[in-house]
Amino acid sequence: MLGLLGSAGVVAALIGSVLLVIRGIGLARGGEGDLRRPAKLVLAGAVVSMAAMQIALLTDDFSLAYVANHHATTTPFPFDVATAWAALEGSIILWGLVLAVFTWVVARRPADRLGAAALAVMGGVGIFFFGLMLTVANPFEVCVDALTTGCAASSPWPFAAVDTPVEGPGPNPLLQNHFLMAVHPPVLYIGYVGLTVPFAYAIGALALGVPGPEWLRRSHRATLVAWSFLTLGILLGGWWAYEVLSWGGYWAWDPVENASLMPWLAATAFIHSGLVQQRRGMLQAWNFVLVISAFALTILGTFLTRSGTINSVHSFTQSAIGPALLGFLVLVLAGSFTLFAMRSHLVASSPRIETFVSREGTFLVNNLLLTIYAFIVLIGTTYPLLLEAFTGSQVGVGEPFFNRLAVPLSFMLLLTMGFGPVTPWRGAPAGLLWRRLRGPAIVALATGLVVALTVTRVAWVILAIVLGVWVAAAIVGLLIELAGKRSAKSGSSVYTEAKTVIRNDQPFWAGQVSHIGVALVAVGIAFAANLPLHAEVELAPGDSVEFAGYTLTYQAPFRREEPNRLVQGVRVQVGQGDRVLTTLEPRANFYDNEMGGIITPAVMSRPGGDLYLTMRDLDSETVLLGLDTSPMIWLLWLGGLVTAAGGFWSLAARRRERVLPEPRVMADV
Secondary structure, rough: OOHHHHHHHHHHHHHHHHHHHHHHHHHOOOOOOHHHHHHHHHHHHHHHHHHHHHHHHHOOOOOOOOHHHOOOOOOOHHHHHHHHOOOOOHHHHHHHHHHHEEEEEEOOOOOOOHHHHHHHHHHHHHHHHHHHHHOOOOOOEEEEEEEOEEEEEEEOOOOOOOOOOOOOOOOOHHOOOOOOOHHHHHHHHHHHHOOHHHHHHHHHHHOOOOOOOEEEHHHHHHHHHHHHHHHHHHHHHHHHHHHHOOOOOOOOOHHHHHHHHHHHHHHHHHHHHHHHHHOOOOOOHHHHHHHHHHHHHHHHHHHHHOOOOOOOOOOOOOOOOHHHHHHHHHHHHHHHHHHHHHHHHHHOOOOOOOOOOOOOHHHHHHHHHHHHHHHHHHHHHHHHHHHOOOOOOOOOHHHHHHHHHHHHHHHHHHHHHHHHHHHHOOOOEEEEEEHHHHHHHHHHHHHHHHHHHHHHOOOOHHHHHHHHHHHHHHHHHHHHHHHHHHHHOOOOOOOHHHHHHHHHHHHHHHHHHHHHHHHHHHHHHHHHOOOOOOOEEEEOOOOOOEEEOOOEEEEEEEEEEEEEEEEEEEEEEEEEEEEEEEEEOOOEEOOOOOOOOOEOOEEEEOOEEEEEEEEEEEOOOOOEEEEEEEEOOOOHHHHHHOOOOHHHHHHHHOOOOOOOOOOOOOOOO
């Protein structure tokens, strides 16, 4: 029985987690023991549980209540595989599997007191999540009362009398409407769960009273993995929303979207301040607070997504898992900050920043801005929940609140990013910053002037371009300066020496690539948010309309059956002048378990931006179309990919080094 096999895997992983805690604490206290075996048991159990679920889905085993309620024989690949994490209980299996992989990676290192303490903490996290799978979020319950489609009642007892339905309703229509929903959750989970590693090392260091930079060095790669995947996961989520939700946007400050942004902001600040501590021994307290906050925010995000508290296209149904997650969050916050307070005399002894006109000074300003940003998002996300919980009143916090505060903060962050790379450690000699920033400032202002004269005079767009160019030009200018100095000594070309400069400190330059990616994202958002065109037209077959420089001709409606859905839409020919560019098919997808259709837009992407068509209404004679443009939206997607690529490059560069190197570039300038 697959249910029995899956439950056995969960039990094995839970036992392995308990052993990690017991043996880890013992080893951290100076005892002896092998932590690889319990880590192997955790990994094996998690793999078995996920394999059992996948086999049940691929073989249409409706004896499992989860499969009966979230799968159908018509569910196509890869959505049949993705169904394993498309609903509440299955998503916890994925969480447990990713946690088990990270636990095994940590356990492969030679065990010492700090490593043992970290594994004990990870074992404690494992106890909670694998415990969920055996209690309030059991994915291997068997169906004991079948409906015509799906399961009405289930039992956690694997030997109960099974009543197997002949068919299931299939996954949530929104989750099987686009390929990205098969990819987005696993990528995001790697980012979420990966933050457990630096959290575990931080708590281990506090518990042992050794708050030096060693815990940062050991957890830095895992932090980069988590941050890079979290960046990519947020990007893929925005891309999915843009392609599927038919509102022409990619971000709506949805509470569950915010749930992924908050730990990303905290982790970004943590990466920067971690470099300061490793280089100068400063910001120790910052690092502990940030890593605890980042992990706690992942638990909060899990609560928002899976408790059903938030009404969102992302959230799952109401479940008893909500109180459990909330209790775990309180335990994490109370326990971690109590331990931090008990060790405050150790972390408060770090050197103070001598001047803000220094690399460490800009990092501190960067941390302050990121922390304020995360706090604003946290308040806007949780305030309606807290108000309703304590007063019963319902209030919404929408885009105007977030935009009014987040947009200025974003521009301040861009400004700080321009200063950061060119500012030396310990302080800048008189005139150095001006020499380094004069050129980038001139280039940025000149670019803004050209855009104002030729493209648009919208202030937000011009400001985004000026600051985005400022960031990129400062980075390129620094590279040219360093390469030029080497070229003057060696006689080689500046291009050759630039490659040498990058090769000699790849982690630093990988970070600058991520900064350029963020600048591209800012410019893309500014264009798409401030310069779109919108219209709504009603057309009969053969009618044409001019919009945004295109000629749109409604050709005919269509209707076709696909294995898992019925598709109904219209064909619209897109032309420009005498040329026919393409034919778009805005449509509605109808699934068996969805009364109404899922409106799905059609998008034509070009260098200047996207043309976005949405079918609002269709009858036998006419169609009502929503017409939108997203100018330069590709800069947003490209910038997100470049940002994540910088993280992966830094990770790859550090993997080739036995020890985490100190930043060499800034020490020489």
